[in-house]
Amino acid sequence: MQAIIEDFRRQILAATETGTPLRLRGGGSKDWYGNAPAALSGTLPATLLDTGAYTGVVDYEPTELVITARCGTPLAQIEALLAANGQMLAFEPPRYAEGSTIGGVVASGLAGPRRASAGGVRDFVLGAKLMDGRGEVLKFGGQVMKNVAGYDVSRLLAGSMGTLGLVLEVSLKVLPLPVCEASLRFGMSEIDALRRLNEWAGQPLPVSASCWHQGVLTLRLSGAEAAVRAALLRFGAAGGARLDDGEAAAFWTGLRDQTQGYFSGGALWRLSVPSAASAIILKGEQLIEWGGALRWLKVDADAGPDAGAIAEGIRRSVAAAGGHATLFRAEDKRCGAFHPLPPAVATINRRLKQAFDPAGIFDPGRL
Structure with a gap:
């Protein structure tokens, strides 16, 4: 693997010397996310830096609830390993397409239906190794919770879209799979759904996901069997109809990966x-x-x-x-993919970019 790291360094230094933009890419499952590819080009066409060969789980101890993997490791491989040990990535990362890698999961910062109850990607990042625009390998955070108290640079990488550097490795906190899950559906208007969801959020209910669309509110309950059963009784009395387990699993997977x-x-x-x-x-x-x-x-x-x-x-x-x-x-993103940042936040972003990527070669324009 050291030879691959040296190849990454060679490509980064060459790009810095020539002023050639680099487009970082793992499985390519989120190529469409962010600003249009045309925005990545400067005076020279962007060069692809493929991370797909840098794969493998570096460390995983189920009792410690932490997994460390190289950037090109397929998400499916990691989730299969965790499931075999009764664990999961609790932020429920979306795939969108085959080939999704753990580096892309962190770089995109996108989470699935469980986000509101479990937290987002950055909440689970414990540490990371990054190769910056100078070809230097920087290490942030660690592999245990006590290493990430206070301000932690590794969490900046979640959602950075490859603009700060090449994420070589990432350590993520994992959680046990729910003992019990069940889903229900209610017929209600958008206004009623928003009101009820906010009421339920303030109560000790095991709601792990929700979705309202076209007059139908779907809830997922996750947790201890007793808690889920009690919630089923309560929601059933309120008019909720329980879904078949297979139908529920297909629904939440389709919502996560946007195949609906x-x-x-x-x-x-x-x-x-x-x-x-x-x-x-x-x-x-x-x-x-x-x-x-x-x-x-x-x-x-x-x-x-x-x-x-x-x-x-x-x-x-x-x-x-x-x-x-x-x-x-969208096919046309000339209006810009992302909401304009407040001036103070934009200034911080520019300073971070300058610190990690002084030549501006990593995915310029992506954000």
Whole structure:
């Protein structure tokens, strides 16, 4: 593996010398995420730095609830190993396509339906090794919880989209699989669903995921058998109908990986707002997750010359609700994939970029 690291270093130093942008890529399952590839090019075409060969679990001790793996290790391989030991990545990382790697999971910072109850990617990052723009290998955090008290640079890598450097290894906290799970469905309006979700969030209920779409609210319960059974009785009395286990598993997997019909066609916006925010009236079809904190908006992909005005209107409405809007999937991202940052935050981001990647070669324009 040292030969692979040296090859990475050679490519990074060569890119720094020539001013050639580098596009970091593992399995390619999230190539579409972020700004359009054309935005990655400077005066020279971007060069692909493929991390797929740098694979393998470096360390895993189930009793310590920590796994350390190289960036190119397939997510499926890691999850199979954890499942064999009754454990999981609790933030439920989405795949979107075959070939997803653990490096891409951390770099994208995306989490699945369990995010609202378990936490996001950065909450589970304990440590990381990073190769920066000078070809130096930097180590942050560690492999136990006590090593990550206070400000930890490793957590900055979650969602950095490869713009700070090449993540070589990552150590992640894992959790036991739930002893029991069950899912229910209710018929209710968007307003009622948001109200009930926020009421339930303040109560000791084992709700691990939620989804509202087209007048139907689906809940997943996870935890101890006694807790799940008690919640089933309560929600059943409130009109919830339990799903068959196979149907429930297919539903949550399809939501996680966006293989459900809702996610096909059109341009897809990801709206992050306070869970208590009321319904946001926008033109398009909405799907709500994370207890109301994540709202997907699908709009007509053929906006043409009005695309910029539509994007500005969406972002203005979401900002008024206390959130931000990301153009998640779309053929045309000229309006920018990500919500503009406040000036102070943008300044911090620029300084971090300069510190880790002074030549600006890592995925320029991706964020």
